[in-house]
Amino acid sequence: MSYEYVIEMNNITKVFPGIVANDNITLQVKQGEIHALLGENGAGKSTLMNVLFGLYQPEQGEIKIKGQPVKITNPNIANELGIGMVHQHFMLVHNFTVTENIILGNETTKGGRINIEDAAKEIQKLSEQYGLAVDPYAKIEDISVGMQQRVEILKTLYRGAEILIFDEPTAVLTPQEIGELINILKRLVSEGKSIVLITHKLKEIMEVCDRCTIIRKGKGIGTVNIADTNEDQLAELMVGREVHFKTEKSDAQPRQDVLKISNLVVHDARNLPAVRGLDLTVRAGEIIGIAGVDGNGQSELIEAITGLRKVESGSITLNGKDVTNLPARRITESGVGHIPQDRHKHGLVLDFSVGDNMVLQTYYKEPYSRGGVLNFQKVYDKARALIQQFDVRTPSEFTAARALSGGNQQKAIIAREVDRDPDLLIAAQPTRGLDVGAIEFIHRKLIEQRDKGKAVLLISFELDEVLNVSDRVAVIYEGQIVDVVNAKETNEQELGLLMAGGKQKGKVNTNA
Template sequence: MDTEALYAVEMRHITKRFPGVLANDDITFSVLKGEIHALLGENGAGKTTLMNILYGLYKQDSGDIYLNGQKVDITEPNDAIRLGIGMIHQHFMLIPPFTVAENVVLGIEPEKNLLLDREKAIKDVEEISQKYGLIVDPKAKIQDVSVGIGQRVEILKALYRGAEILILDEPTAVLTPQEVEELFKIMRSLKEEGKTIIFITHKLKEPMATCNRITVLRKGTLVGTVDTGKTDISQLAKMMVGREVIMEVEKPPHQPGEPVMTVKELEAYNDLGIKALRGVNLILRKGEILGIAGVEGNGQLELVETLTGLRKASAGKILIHGEEMTNHSARNIIEAGVSHIPEDRRKRGLILDFSLAENLILGSHFKAPFSHGFQMDYDSVYDYAGDLVDAFDIRTTGIHSQVKYLSGGNMQKVIVARELGREPDIIIASQPTRGLDVGAIEYIHQKILEMRNGNKAVLLVSADLDEILSLADRIAVIYEGKIVGERDPRTVTEEELGLLMAGGSA
């Protein structure tokens, strides 16, 4: 068989090790010319490492790379670019004060009298944007355009450098539903132009909607490659985690009770001294899950930190069980019956060098039965930790092992076990399933629903719209630090939420 005629990319027997981690273990991965090919797997499965090798950011320890049937040696990104490979990273590599045109031509600028020929740069960008249907304003500054337009600029940068193979790394992570659909249209258009696209993702629905074939990685190894038309989401989930996964969340009807947290005209600043919350109003009731939907960076982090005592409010009020708790300490808020599952489990949720048992009592460590005066009662600590490990199915070598050696999913289970083990009245869960495999997501969702069904109040902040729609009883949309609308998940559409998330009216 003439592989040169078939395959744009062949990576044969690729192995890559980092200290203590086998990131890619003898992976063979092939992409047909002119196809959209998904590389699917949980965080840590080895997807981005494999593509970073193809793009020259890492060098494989062993194995070979072939482009169009020819063996190539890629030691740096310039080699990849020269060979027609472009990579659009999850976090854009754009310079905000520069214009669209200046960003696209950066590094290979057209010159006139030893200076940037701006007119030619603008003309070049207009021509390439028209050719591929990637409409942008070449004169607009990046700092003034939407995330979706920024992504188009990244794609144009790659095309301007002659890319025939495009690698998109988690490209939908920060897009509204409308921007996601627009991206998919762009991908299909590029495919029609003969481009080859590799789409890195951990989401299950998206590759089914856009890709010809899907390759699944798990724990650094190749599980298999399937045709999109011959598989389904359940099979992909099983390939990702190695077992059957319940994909639908069963949410029985539940009548919410009285308000337990009320937020009135809340304002706060971010770490740069810029106002991030601009008069937030919320009411959270017993026995309900209130979902906060929005594109990341619209005040979600500041809202959660202000509600949990980690950030000072500059104006407004927070009432918990009717008592004003604005700008109280994190300990006082915990004592008022509030638990917090933070979005950054390693930075905010755990002390990595502490043992599993010690992490499971953080926030309660100063109280009986764990502490008597200045003396810790470690027998009580170990008994309690052992019970939580069993109850929450934390996979560990023992309660004395350092928590930093746990997988991401088990780290999250430690935090959920600790926070729910306090039997709180209110749970503030921020991105509770970020970076987890579908099996761990299924487990966390069940625990959140158990709290709601047990008449607890849950504030769920998530960038995953599917998660919000499946779990929430009410959805509040945050945009530029304000709640711009509230919707019923049973009747709202993704398009309607997407409009609100982008600052429009729906």
């Protein structure tokens, strides 16, 4: 039987209490194409794909797979129809092997025992066929995030998926891993698969996709051929206005030292040196960006500054006061704001309301509490003001943080930290998983803090973000700052060489 589209989602409507997540949306995907699903945070992209995968049931609309109407009431039915989904937050058991994770819920037995050996051989074969290079016997906890994502891809292929949904697949990857993933997507399509790619990253859409469907505030805006459009047009379709990719800013006017790190040594979770004699100074009125490949000590450095990890030796001073190894709350109260790189682990209490999360750093102070008793009226008044000021899209301040899209969770954290008016704002991966409109907004907020005379330390794996926002760029390699360069006087090629341990231009000067 012939069919024009491998997936047809016609007039899909999905409603949650207080919000219409999908409002009469139509999506049509052709056989063998990579089809982008583009929209702002909270636009309804993931909801639409969760309907296709059987996690949600629509109030209205029809789904056809290969021309046949289907009812997808759970993910098992989706799997039977050849639909697989690689979620943004991986569904893996960390102390299981790759093979154990892939066959979980789909085990085959031999003589009453789970047949791990045959499964591992099949996984090895699939891995080689699609260029995934995954060790079937490796433990999840011992492999990189990018490799874990490949395990999720293998999980769908092992179950016979012909249609693959990728939800923000590059949000947690390094630039090198993103390049590798793009090659994998092209390989999958060349082998006859069809892919739906949920993403905010316009560069990736332009590089790898055939067509793109845009959703704005729960409504379908339209579908365009990538060959007939460009990044500016896609951004405007997504947010409904012109978007500026280059953040306009005046030259920095640096003043006194705010953060001074001297000869810092910090160990990682395995008690091995991760930060090795690192020196760095961040001044009031400037943004220092730290550029480096993931795993070169960035996480341990941030945790040491914020009091979340013990410093082995060396010193951290803030406004001239030694804060080395002080408790996290003391450091926070000394004037440090922290936008953490993992919003779920360190940024929010997901089952608390948005309002409660807005005062996590200040709930014990007036006007939010007196004599140990919380004043909920003041808490929620503050939350409403911040929600409006920072455009956090939530049904209300009483909604659980877990229910917000990733981008709106991030905006809530940034609202809380910036509102405290810290002398030093540490922003770790502040725009990870955000759309271009939200990225533009957050970059402006960081520059506003700089222009108010605050010191900003930006840690990002996105080189264009580091170059766009920073005044100076410190390159970290194997736990040390190998060079500090002026953002205006460098480029991605030079930074990439330094990030790989390449030769420095000259003598390192961390105060330059």
